[in-house]
Amino acid sequence: MADVQIAKKESAISFGKKERKLLVDPLNDNNPVTVQVLGICSALAVTTLLDKAIVMSIAVIFVCAFANLFTSLLRMYIPKQVRMIVQLIIIAFLVTVVELSLKAIDYNIYKELSVFIGLIITNCIIMGRLEAFASANNPWRSLLDGIGNGLGYAIILIIIAMIREFFGKGSLLGYKLLGPTSDYMLTIPGYQPNNLMVLFPSAMFVIGVLIWGHRAWNRKLIDIS
Amino acid sequence: MELVNIFIKSAFIENLALAYFLGMCSYLAVSKSVKTAFGLGLAVIFVLGITMPINWLINTQLLSENGLFGMDLTFLRLILFIAVIASMVQLVEMVIEKMSPSLYNSLGIFLPLITVNCAILGGSLFMVSKEYNFGESVAFGLGGGFGWFLAIIAIAAIREKIRYSDVPGPLRGLGMAFILTGLMGMAFMSLMGIDPSAF
Numbered sequence: 001m002a003d004v005q006i007a008k009k010e011s012a013i014s015f016g017k018k019e020r021k022l023l024v025d026p027l028n029d030n031n032p033v034t035v036q037v038l039g040i041c042s043a044l045a046v047t048t049l050l051d052k053a054i055v056m057s058i059a060v061i062f063v064c065a066f067a068n069l070f071t072s073l074l075r076m077y078i079p080k081q082v083r084m085i086v087q088l089i090i091i092a093f094l095v096t097v098v099e100l101s102l103k104a105i106d107y108n109i110y111k112e113l114s115v116f117i118g119l120i121i122t123n124c125i126i127m128g129r130l131e132a133f134a135s136a137n138n139p140w141r142s143l144l145d146g147i148g149n150g151l152g153y154a155i156i157l158i159i160i161a162m163i164r165e166f167f168g169k170g171s172l173l174g175y176k177l178l179g180p181t182s183d184y185m186l187t188i189p190g191y192q193p194n195n196l197m198v199l200f201p202s203a204m205f206v207i208g209v210l211i212w213g214h215r216a217w218n219r220k221l222i223d224i225s
Numbered sequence: 226m227e228l229v230n231i232f233i234k235s236a237f238i239e240n241l242a243l244a245y246f247l248g249m250c251s252y253l254a255v256s257k258s259v260k261t262a263f264g265l266g267l268a269v270i271f272v273l274g275i276t277m278p279i280n281w282l283i284n285t286q287l288l289s290e291n292g293l294f295g296m297d298l299t300f301l302r303l304i305l306f307i308a309v310i311a312s313m314v315q316l317v318e319m320v321i322e323k324m325s326p327s328l329y330n331s332l333g334i335f336l337p338l339i340t341v342n343c344a345i346l347g348g349s350l351f352m353v354s355k356e357y358n359f360g361e362s363v364a365f366g367l368g369g370g371f372g373w374f375l376a377i378i379a380i381a382a383i384r385e386k387i388r389y390s391d392v393p394g395p396l397r398g399l400g401m402a403f404i405l406t407g408l409m410g411m412a413f414m415s416l417m418g419i420d421p422s423a424f
Contacts, residue, residue, distance in 0.1 A: 037399060040249035041343045084340060085311045092304040100300065115350040118303050122343040124250040200246055201414065204407030208400045215395035 022144045026152030028218065032125045033156040034211045039125040042116050043157055044203040050173050053161030055102070055109050059117060061150030063094045064126050068146030070094075071134040078135075087130045088121065095120045125153055160206050168197030228364040231357075235368030241344045242376035243406070243413040245351075248344030252377055253402055255338075262381035265338070270370030272339050273348055276313050277366030280306050280349040281359055306349050314340045344373050380406060 032038045039060070046056045070090050071078075078086050099117045103110045110117070120126070129149050134142040166172055170179040170193040178186045179193065196202050241247045248269070255265045283305055288298045318336045322329045339345060348369045352362050383405055392401050 034399075037253055038250055040253065041247050041347075044246040044249065084337070085308065085315075088307050088311050088340070089304060092307050096300060096303055099303070115347060115354065118350050119247075119343045119347055121303060121307050122341050122346045124341050127341045199414070200244065201407040201410035203246070204403050204410060208396070208403030208407065211400040211403065212393070212396045215400065219395070 019141065019144055022141060023148040023151070026145075026148040027155060029220075031152045031156065031214070032128075032149050033153055033207070034214050036125075036128065038128050039123045039153055040207070042119060042123055043153070043160065043207065044200065046113060046116050047157060047161040047164055047203055047206075048168070048198050049112075050158070050161045050165045052109065052112055053157045055106075056113065056116065057150070057154030057157050059098045059102070060120060060123065060125070060153055061147060063091065063098060063120055063123075064129060064150040064153075065143055065146035066094055067091050067126050068129055068134040068142040069139055071130045072137060072139040072142035075135050083135065087127065091121050091126055091130075125149055156207075156210070159210065160203065163206050164197045164202060167194050168202070169193055228360055231361050231364040232368035232371075235365050236372035236375070237413070237416050238419055240372040240376060240413055241348060241369045242373045243410045244417075245347065246410070247347040248342045248373060249406075251338050251342050252373075252380070253399070253406075256377055256381040256384055256402065259378060259381045259385060262377045266374030266377045268336055268339055269342065269344060269373050270367065272310070272314060272317060273345055273366040273370035273373075274363070275317065275366075276310050276345060277348060277352060277362050277369075278359060279309055279313065281352060281357070281362040283309065284353055302353070306346060310345050310349075311340050344369070376409070379409060383409075 026032055030036065033040065033043055042056060042060075046052045067087070067090055071087055074086070074090075095118065098120070099110075102113075102117060129146060133145045137145070162172065166177065170184060170191075171177055176184040178184055178188065178191065180189060180191045181187065197206075235241075239245070242249070242252055251265060256262050284302065287293050288302055288305070290297045314336055318329075321336075348366060352365055355365075357365055380402065384402060387401060387405070396404075
């Protein structure tokens with residue numbers, strides 16, 4: 001009897017300390033990008049402009065949350081040997097949904113993101129959370145964990161994109177902020193935006209420095225080895 | 226000659242790891258020593274070289290409008306590509322285990338990792354968007370794999386050396402690996418001006 005009651009309690013939808021931790025932990029102590037080093041490829045490629053990064057973040061939060069939910073619902077029925085393929089098919093299905101809806105909603109952004117929407121399938125955050133969390137936890141907590149990790153990813157993506165767009169183009173979300181001519185909000189004659197920030201290598205430097213800052217602030221994350 | 230050009234172009238000029246930053250997760254996670262990096266790099270060449278022509282066949286023969294079913298099925302592309310990659314990785318793993326246990330032991334744990342390496346799926350998607358034919362897609366797969374192999378060996382060698390340097394504590398390990406990759410990416414950008422068809 002006691003077991004049944006505990007099981008009932010576990011599966012109930014509640015929002016306590018533990019659930020809150022699932023949402024907040026990935027934002028700082030267990031951030032998918034800067035601590036777990038997952039999902040780097042897309043973090044580098046889509047962060048040249050802030051609007052691209054925001055669309056990508058929304059897509060990843062959606063896919064991560066629902067892939068976690070579905071895997072968790074099906075976790076009793078998936079044979080262990082083929083679980084990778086089943087998980088990939090769940091993810092691929094969700095990504096196809098995202099891809100087709102984005103194509104219908106905003107074709108320009110879809111064109112700009114090109115293969116990187118498809119590459120959400122191989123975004124290791126999603127695979128990693130399915131393996132590490134959703135295949136061993138109940139649906140409600142898995143959903144929260146998915147949203148939390150999606151948010152942790154989104155936060156980093158948006159910070160990087162802000163730095164890169166501001167210094168690389170002098171604008172944010174397309175609004176011109178800082179530049180040499182008078183159609184910018186703040187005009188500094190002779191100022192040139194740093195074009196390197198829009199190129200690929202700068203994303204590496206920005207993430208590297210971000211990790212440096214994060215670990216200097218949160219010292220328990222420092223790599224001792 | 227055309228195929229050699231594509232090989233050189235995909236290996237050096239459009240390097241999957243250092244120009245498009247694909248496959249970064251395993252690139253950063255497995256580049257702590259040259260030996261393991263070598264194993265993973267070989268496995269990536271292998272899988273890219275096999276999956277690329279298969280995905281080419283699927284894309285042109287099954288999914289396109291003048292394919293087997295006679296209708297536009299491109300919305301199934303992602304699901305089929307990833308299924309092919311996952312099953313090929315599984316198959317390659319079993320074949321290697323039977324044929325050469327020593328190679329299997331050295332590649333061992335890296336083979337399943339490759340399924341989620343975005344360089345593989347990314348390569349296939351690039352192949353579609355560049356509209357290569359069969360031979361070109363084989364050359365593109367092998368060249369892309371070779372470029373990725375070179376990149377991971379290079380970063381692993383640098384990381385082995387940099388362990389003895391006095392890097393500030395919070396930057397140690399991961400942070401430094403990112404900055405090094407950025408520098409390598411800048412070095413590879415200087416190859417972008419090369420025109421392989423001029424040789």
